Amino acid sequence: MMNNRIYTADKPFVMVIFGASGDLTKRKLMPALYSLFKDNRLPKEFSILGVGRTVYSDSQYRSYILDEIKKFIKEEDQNETWIDAFISHLYYLSIDPAIESEYGLLSCRLEELGGEERPDNVLFYLATPPSLYGVIPLHLKKWKLNTKNSRIIVEKPFGYDLESAQKLNKIYSSVFEERQIYRIDHFLGKETAQNLLAFRFANGIFEPLWNRKYIDYVEVTAVENLGIESRGGFYETAGALRDMVQNHLIQLVALTAMEPPAVFNADNFRNEVVKVYESLTPLNEVDLNEHIVRGQYTASNSKKGYREEKGVNPESRTETYIAMKLGISNWRWSGVPFYIRTGKQMPTKVTEIVVHFKETPHQVFHSADGNEHPMANKLILRLQPNEGIVLKFGMKMPGPGFEIKQVTMDFSYDKLGGVPSGDAYARLIEDCILGDATLFTRSDAVEASWKFFDPVLNYWTNNADAPLYGYPAGTWGPLESEAMMHEHGAEWTNPCKNLTNTDQYCEL
Ligand SMILES: NC(=O)C1=CN([C@@H]2O[C@H](COP(=O)(O)OP(=O)(O)OC[C@H]3O[C@@H](n4cnc5c(N)ncnc54)[C@H](OP(=O)(O)O)[C@@H]3O)[C@@H](O)[C@H]2O)C=CC1
Ligand SMILES: O=C1O[C@H](COP(=O)(O)O)[C@@H](O)[C@H](O)[C@H]1O
Numbered sequence: 001m002m003n004n005r006i007y008t009a010d011k012p013f014v015m016v017i018f019g020a021s022g023d024l025t026k027r028k029l030m031p032a033l034y035s036l037f038k039d040n041r042l043p044k045e046f047s048i049l050g051v052g053r054t055v056y057s058d059s060q061y062r063s064y065i066l067d068e069i070k071k072f073i074k075e076e077d078q079n080e081t082w083i084d085a086f087i088s089h090l091y092y093l094s095i096d097p098a099i100e101s102e103y104g105l106l107s108c109r110l111e112e113l114g115g116e117e118r119p120d121n122v123l124f125y126l127a128t129p130p131s132l133y134g135v136i137p138l139h140l141k142k143w144k145l146n147t148k149n150s151r152i153i154v155e156k157p158f159g160y161d162l163e164s165a166q167k168l169n170k171i172y173s174s175v176f177e178e179r180q181i182y183r184i185d186h187f188l189g190k191e192t193a194q195n196l197l198a199f200r201f202a203n204g205i206f207e208p209l210w211n212r213k214y215i216d217y218v219e220v221t222a223v224e225n226l227g228i229e230s231r232g233g234f235y236e237t238a239g240a241l242r243d244m245v246q247n248h249l250i251q252l253v254a255l256t257a258m259e260p261p262a263v264f265n266a267d268n269f270r271n272e273v274v275k276v277y278e279s280l281t282p283l284n285e286v287d288l289n290e291h292i293v294r295g296q297y298t299a300s301n302s303k304k305g306y307r308e309e310k311g312v313n314p315e316s317r318t319e320t321y322i323a324m325k326l327g328i329s330n331w332r333w334s335g336v337p338f339y340i341r342t343g344k345q346m347p348t349k350v351t352e353i354v355v356h357f358k359e360t361p362h363q364v365f366h367s368a369d370g371n372e373h374p375m376a377n378k379l380i381l382r383l384q385p386n387e388g389i390v391l392k393f394g395m396k397m398p399g400p401g402f403e404i405k406q407v408t409m410d411f412s413y414d415k416l417g418g419v420p421s422g423d424a425y426a427r428l429i430e431d432c433i434l435g436d437a438t439l440f441t442r443s444d445a446v447e448a449s450w451k452f453f454d455p456v457l458n459y460w461t462n463n464a465d466a467p468l469y470g471y472p473a474g475t476w477g478p479l480e481s482e483a484m485m486h487e488h489g490a491e492w493t494n495p496c497k498n499l500t501n502t503d504q505y506c507e508l
Contacts, residue, residue, distance in 0.1 A: 024127045124140065153183075172443070188441075
């Protein structure tokens with residue numbers, strides 16, 4: 001990966017964060033920057049300039065971040081001296097980023113931070129509501145802040161649908177070259193997502209099995225045990241499809257399904273991702289009706305229902321859960337279903353990919369657990385928590401006869417010293433500082449993904465009565481998502497086995 005990096009850590013560097021008073025900045029960006037600083041992985045000379053409408057002086061902003069950062073960095077990483085040293089690199093400028101004329105102040109502030117002249121090695125991070133994503137780059141251009149070595153990181157969601165994503169891409173390409181644009185998808189920054197590539201492409205033994213001949217179906221799950229917390233306003237305009245599926249989940253499908261790139265660099269890797277998106281089998285009427293299940297959490301025990309959350313319409317039909325069956329029309333994957341699901345307020349937080357291998361063509365043994373056949377092999381790639389890889393296979397039970405029991409062989413990241421404490425944001429910000437765009441989404445990938453999912457959004461818009469199933473907060477989602485799998489003789493790996501009261505599930 002090092003050869004993909006084009007900037008050195010010696011050049012003075014300024015990072016400008018738009019939306020610096022917001023949730024993402026305090027919870028993710030500042031802790032990530034602190035962790036890079038503490039590990040000596042930031043350029044020697046650097047400044048971080050927060051920008052927002054909230055009025056702070058530099059010192060007020062420093063004390064605000066000082067208070068907040070301590071809540072979000074791990075205890076073992078808290079070190080007063082380092083934190084104080086980090087905070088001394090922070091500055092703040094109070095402007096409204098929506099107003100072009102105010103960028104003159106930004107230009108002056110950058111000049112001040114650069115010493116004699118305006119610095120060129122500048123990274124703009126857009127941590128604002130998405131409504132500003134199309135506005136800020138144009139204002140930067142007006143004030144000639146889009147210099148040759150500047151870069152811009154844009155948060156997700158990049159667009160609201162295909163048309164808006166295309167418009168945004170046009171705006172960005174009128175201001176920056178593609179090499180300067182970093183569309184962030186923090187799932188790709190996760191160590192364990194990257195490990196999926198290592199697992200597949202650094203080992204010879206799995207590749208021959210990694211195709212339609214041996215794989216029966218694949219599950220991709222990214223569920224959470226929290227609700228939408230304070231993000232009601234945002235979530236109402238997004239829903240699970242835009243918040244998780246169009247970006248994170250499809251990215252995991254791509255990592256699982258892609259061909260090995262000839263060389264691991266930004267162009268080759270991202271070419272292979274786009275090929276997967278372009279091979280997704282377009283959804284037809286049957287898929288839209290039967291292979292997509294959307295749900296919304298309802299109040300249960302002490303947990304609020306989605307419609308009771310702050311900032312949410314009490315009659316909202318926004319989905320907080322979605323399960324889908326996807327197909328990939330290419331030689332490797334034709335006929336292999338990919339089942340994906342995500343949801344808020346599930347029983348646990350887990351992100352994992354389960355690859356189900358086909359059964360042996362002829363069974364000569366019986367399963368010890370009463371099944372007619374021993375169960376098929378499964379490979380579980382666990383991205384979080386308990387990061388690791390588990391292979392399930394049949395072994396003979398000790399004693400007489402030939403009863404087969406499924407056993408596991410597992411690797412845990414702990415054995416390699418655990419997943420590094422710097423999280424996905426640290427990894428991605430560092431890559432951007434050094435000019436490596438490999439783990440960021442390219443314009444054609446964003447558009448290819450929206451192109452695939454647009455029919456779902458249109459279908460929901462045009463069919464107001466398309467089912468939206470309620471599921472009690474703290475459960476595994478609508479039962480219909482199980483039924484969808486049964487068509488293939490399959491079931492979700494973490495099914496709601498212990499559910500006794502199915503009356504709680506109803507159509508909304
Ligand atoms: N929070 C998270 O965990 C995640 C967030 N994201 C994305 O990151 C971006 C930022 O998220 P988050 O920090 O939660 O957002 P916030 O709602 O906290 O907004 C960030 C800041 O933007 C400024 N802002 C808000 N509305 C406007 C407006 N109308 N005009 C100008 N400035 C405005 C506010 O600062 P001020 O009032 O000072 O101008 C606010 O503090 C979003 O696009 C979100 O989708 C992505 C993944 C996770
Ligand atoms: O981007 C998002 O991701 C988080 C889940 O990310 P994770 O790294 O904690 O698994 C999700 O909660 C949020 O709604 C979404 O915007």
